[in-house]
Every structure is written in structure tokens, then in C-alpha cells.
Amino acid sequence: MTTETPPTTAGQGSPHEPVPMYGTDFAADPRQVYDENRPRGTAVPVELAPGVEATLILGYDAALEVLRDPGSFPKDGRAWEKTVADDCPVKPVMAYRPSCLYADGERHARLRSALQDPLGRIDVIDLRRHVEETADSLIESLAVRGEADLVGEYARVLVASVFTRLFGCPPELAERVILALSRIIDVEQAAEANMMLTEALADLVLLKRREPGPDVASWMMAHPARLTDQEMMDSIALFFGFGTEPQHSLIANGLRLLLTDDRFAGDLSGGNLAIEDALDEILWTDPPLANLGFSFPVRDTDFAGTRLPADRPVLVSFAAANTDPSRAAGSRVGNRAHLAWGAGPHTCPAKRPARLIATVAIERLLDRFPDMEVAIDPAELRWRPGPFHRSLTALPVRF
Ligand code: HEM
Incomplete structure (x- = not known):
């Protein structure tokens, strides 16, 4: 998102001083920011971008309470949108779109069923094969080089x-989508890439109607929900926008852990078990969507x-809730009570x-390059600034 430098990351001054969630300090160590601010309460004032105030929920129980109460915490932020500038860097994520992420009640149920039912029809054997084939062909193209950036490449x-x-995108359409997705991350190119x-x-929707x-x-x-063309477009855009970002972060964050953490690093040939354990650990400690679940209370609550003022966004910190000291006891391996999803x-x-996609993507790479190592000091790895994602800018390796 923005790379503007905020005044401080701690926000320990007055109890009302918002904690900046933009800039490189927050990106470098968000966990420290969550922990430093826990004494202020479970709901703390934050700034998502310069001048854009919100409330961040840090505690596990409070997070569940907010996420399970759409009556008090509705998703439609159109009243808030009028108060922020068009070029506000968090607007593309939080501004209302007619897809399920921004809907509640019956409308949400209808739009969501038209995504969830098709997802349930995906054949896992086919999916595994798709991922294996894609991974293998990428791996072969990288193998000759002996080095790669596992995030970008x-x-x-x-x-x-x-x-x-x-x-079901034919090759020419797939190329356009892949190119757009590769550029969307770059602030300079984001608007054009979005277009x-x-x-x-839109071309995909036309093609599939035919x-x-x-x-x-x-x-x-x-689907019986009978989506209009516009709803189809917005729902597919949600799939690509909200699916691809956390998906590749899950792969990259899992690989980083497997390659740099002694608890896993010695065990790369141990195959699937080490990978599943590493993914569980990531979902607890570095969830790819770190802070989201936004809502917009319609009255002071x-x-x-x-006090949560009307129309000021409330975000849930899945990352902070997962590491809430009042809950974080015992082993994380195999324990799936985290809020990463x-x-x-x-x-x-x-x-x-x-x-499944993350497991297979990691498995194929480690099978092919069991001696792979991170090419720089792991402490030098950089995280993308922005309040929502926990996402590496690059993961350079050699093999
Ligand atoms: C195949 C890849 C993925 C697809 C297609 C996908 C799709 C979606 C969709 C459509 C929603 C909105 C559901 C609704 O509003 O009812 C959603 C929500 C969510 N997804 Fe995923 N997702 C994917 C991968 C991931 C990954 C890897 C993570 C992180 C581990 C993740 C974390 C979340 C979270 C935390 C939410 C809730 C957001 C909120 O409450 O605001 N997703 N996902």
C-alpha cells in the first residue's frame, strides 16, 4: 500500500492516539505493535493510512464476538466511503462492491452460495494434478538458473x-489475467492493472455465457442464485483479488518458515508432515490476511x-487474536482453532x-530442490507495507 513514513508505530501516548498501520516499521514487526498495544485494551484506535482512522480488535474472544455479530458490525461501508479521499490507499479493498464480502443477511447468503457451491464441486484429484503440473513446469524453468525469487517467480x-x-480461461485470456495480477501489487501500476x-x-463472463x-x-x-453479469464480474473479481493474494503469501510464508526455522529446517526431506506442520504454524503466527474482517457500525457502539463511533471502520486482527497471550497456550501443530480463515x-x-494448493506447491519445490537455501540473511527479508497482508516482497533462494 503506502510507503509513507508514520510518526511512530507504538501509539503509546494518549489512550486515543491512533497506532499507524502503514509504513515500513509496522510491516517489519507487526507482532511487536500488537503486543505493545494490548495493555490499552482489546479494541485500539489505529490509522490504516495517513488520516484514515479505524478501530483494531486485538483479542481472540472479542474478534469472534465481532465476526459473529453482523447485526452490530455490518459490512457495507458506503457512508464511511464518502468521508475518505478517492486516492485513499485502503479504499480499493474496503469500498463497497456488490459481492458477498460487502453484504450481510439474505443478500450475503445468496451471493456466497454462488461461490461456495462451485468451490465444493472442484475435484481435489484434478486440482492436485493442476498444481503439480504447473509447479513442475515452473520448477524446470527455474532449475537451470540455480537461483530464484520464490515470491515473484x-x-x-x-x-x-x-x-x-x-x-476455464483459454490461454490468451489467462495471459491477460496473469499479467494484470502481476502488476496490481505495484502502486504505480495498480489502477491500470485493475482496469x-x-x-x-468481463470477457471471461461473456465467453462462459456463450x-x-x-x-x-x-x-x-x-447456480440457482442466478447471478447477473455484474454480480458474476464482481464475484469473480473477489475470487481473484481475495484469493490469489493470500494464497501466494501462504506458500511464500510457509517456504520461509521451512527454510529458515530450525524446528522445520532440518526436516525438509520429511515431506508432507513437515509441510503441514509449517502451514499450521504460519496460520497461527503469520496469517496471510493479518488484519481484515472490516465492518462499519451504523451507530455509536x-x-x-x-466507544466505537458510527461509520468508523472496525477491523479484526486475525494475527493479534491468534497470538493473544490469554489464549496462546499449548502446541499449535494440528490445532486449527486459529482465525487465519x-x-x-x-x-x-x-x-x-x-x-491443498499451498501444500502441493511447497511439496513439489522441496522434493525437487532438497538442498535449497535462502540466498540472503533471513533478517534482511522485507515485508510489504500495508495494514491488511502479511506478505514478503521477495524470497531469494539458491539451490
Ligand atoms: C483458493 C484460494 C482462496 C479463495 C478463492 C478465497 C476466497 C475468499 C472469499 C470469496 C471470501 C469472502 C467470503 C464472504 O464474504 O462470505 C474469503 C474470505 C476470507 N478468506 Fe479466503 N480465499 C482463498 C484463500 C485464502 C487464504 C490462503 C487465506 C489465508 C489463510 C484466506 C483468508 C480469508 C479470510 C481471513 C477471509 C475472511 C475475510 C473477512 O472476514 O473479511 N483466504 N476468501
Whole structure:
């Protein structure tokens, strides 16, 4: 998001001083920021971008309470939107779109069912094969070089290719979608890339209306929810926008842990078990969507000893809730009570395919390059600034 430098990350001054969640300090060590601010309460004032105030929920129980109460914490932020500038860097994520992420009640249930049912139709054997084939061909192209950036040259490309296959994009359309997705991350190119993605997805909707096939886009179209073309577009955009980002971060964050943490690093040949354990650990400690679950109370609300003003966004810190000291006891391995997939009505509908894609992507790479190592001092790895994601800028390795 923005790289503007905030005054401080701690926000320990007055109890009302907002904690900046932008800039490189927050990106470098968000955990420290959560921990330093826990004494202020479970709901703390934050700034998502310069001048854009919100409340961040840090505690596990409070997070569940917010996520499970859409009546008090609705998702439609159109009143808030009027108060922020058009070029506000968090607006593209939080501004209302007619897709399920921004809807509540019956409308949410209808739009969500048109995503969830098609996701449930994905054949896991086919999906595994898709991911294996995509991973293997990428790995072969990297093998001759002996070095690679696993974020830009592996995780991102793999996820974009798998998604376009799931959606039945013919090669030319897939290329346009993949190019747009690769540029969307760059603030300078984001607007143009967004336009490119929108146009490519519009063409995909037209194509699937004409020639449906055995793919997620066609299943969405045939769903009894009877999505309009606009709803189809926004729902597919949500899939790509909200699916690909956390998906490649899960792969990259998992690889980083496996390659740099002694608890896992000695065990790369141990195969699947080490990978599953590493993914569990990431979902607890470095969830790819670190802070989201945004809502916009329509009236002033008293919550956990804090007054939440009407129309000021409330975000849930899945990362802080997962590491809430009052809850974080015992082993994390095999324990899936974390909030990395959210909770309540908007919980991620793609947990199973997402986890499978990450497992297979990591497995193929480590099988092929068991001696792979991070090419720089792991302390030098950098995280993308911004309040929402926990995402490496690059993961350079040699093998
Ligand atoms: C195949 C890949 C993925 C797809 C297609 C996907 C899709 C979606 C969609 C459509 C939603 C909105 C659901 C609703 O509003 O009812 C959602 C929510 C969510 N997803 Fe995923 N997702 C994927 C991967 C991931 C990954 C890897 C993570 C992180 C581990 C993740 C974490 C979340 C979270 C935390 C939410 C809740 C957001 C909120 O409450 O605001 N997703 N996902």
C-alpha cells in the first residue's frame, strides 16, 4: 500500500492516539505493535493510512464476538466511503462492491452460495494434478538458473496459473489475467492493472455465457442464485483479488518458515508432515490476511470498554487474536482453532482448496530442490507495507 513514513508505530501516548498501520516499521514487526498495544485494551484506535482512522480488535474472544455479530458490525461501508479521499490507499479493498464480502443477511447468503457451491464441486484429484503440473513446469524453468525469487517467480505465477485454469480461461485470456495480477501489487501500476483485470474478467463472463465448460466460472453462472453479469464480474473479481493474494503469501510464508526455522529446517526431506506442520504454524503466527474482517457500525457502539463511533471502520486482527497471550497456550501443530480463515458468516469459503494448493506447491519445490537455501540473511527479508497482508516482497533462494 503506502510507503509513507508514520510518526511512530507504538501509539503509546494518549489512550486515543491512533497506532499507524502503514509504513515500513509496522510491516517489519507487526507482532511487536500488537503486543505493545494490548495493555490499552482489546479494541485500539489505529490509522490504516495517513488520516484514515479505524478501530483494531486485538483479542481472540472479542474478534469472534465481532465476526459473529453482523447485526452490530455490518459490512457495507458506503457512508464511511464518502468521508475518505478517492486516492485513499485502503479504499480499493474496503469500498463497497456488490459481492458477498460487502453484504450481510439474505443478500450475503445468496451471493456466497454462488461461490461456495462451485468451490465444493472442484475435484481435489484434478486440482492436485493442476498444481503439480504447473509447479513442475515452473520448477524446470527455474532449475537451470540455480537461483530464484520464490515470491515473484514461483508463488505468484503458480497461483495465477492455477486460478485461470480453475476458471476455464483459454490461454490468451489467462495471459491477460496473469499479467494484470502481476502488476496490481505495484502502486504505480495498480489502477491500470485493475482496469486490465476488469476487462479480462468481463470477457471471461461473456465467453462462459456463450460456451460453458466444466469450470468454476460456468458453475457460478449455472447456480440457482442466478447471478447477473455484474454480480458474476464482481464475484469473480473477489475470487481473484481475495484469493490469489493470500494464497501466494501462504506458500511464500510457509517456504520461509521451512527454510529458515530450525524446528522445520532440518526436516525438509520429511515431506508432507513437515509441510503441514509449517502451514499450521504460519496460520497461527503469520496469517496471510493479518488484519481484515472490516465492518462499519451504523451507530455509536460500546464494545469491550471502548466507544466505537458510527461509520468508523472496525477491523479484526486475525494475527493479534491468534497470538493473544490469554489464549496462546499449548502446541499449535494440528490445532486449527486459529482465525487465519476468519470466522462467522464471512469465513473463507476456500479453506480446503487453498490449503491443498499451498501444500502441493511447497511439496513439489522441496522434493525437487532438497538442498535449497535462502540466498540472503533471513533478517534482511522485507515485508510489504500495508495494514491488511502479511506478505514478503521477495524470497531469494539458491539451490
Ligand atoms: C483458493 C484460494 C482462496 C479463495 C478463492 C478465497 C476466497 C475468499 C472469499 C470469496 C471470501 C469472502 C467470503 C464472504 O464474504 O462470505 C474469503 C474470505 C476470507 N478468506 Fe479466503 N480465499 C482463498 C484463500 C485464502 C487464504 C490462503 C487465506 C489465508 C489463510 C484466506 C483468508 C480469508 C479470510 C481471513 C477471509 C475472511 C475475510 C473477512 O472476514 O473479511 N483466504 N476468501
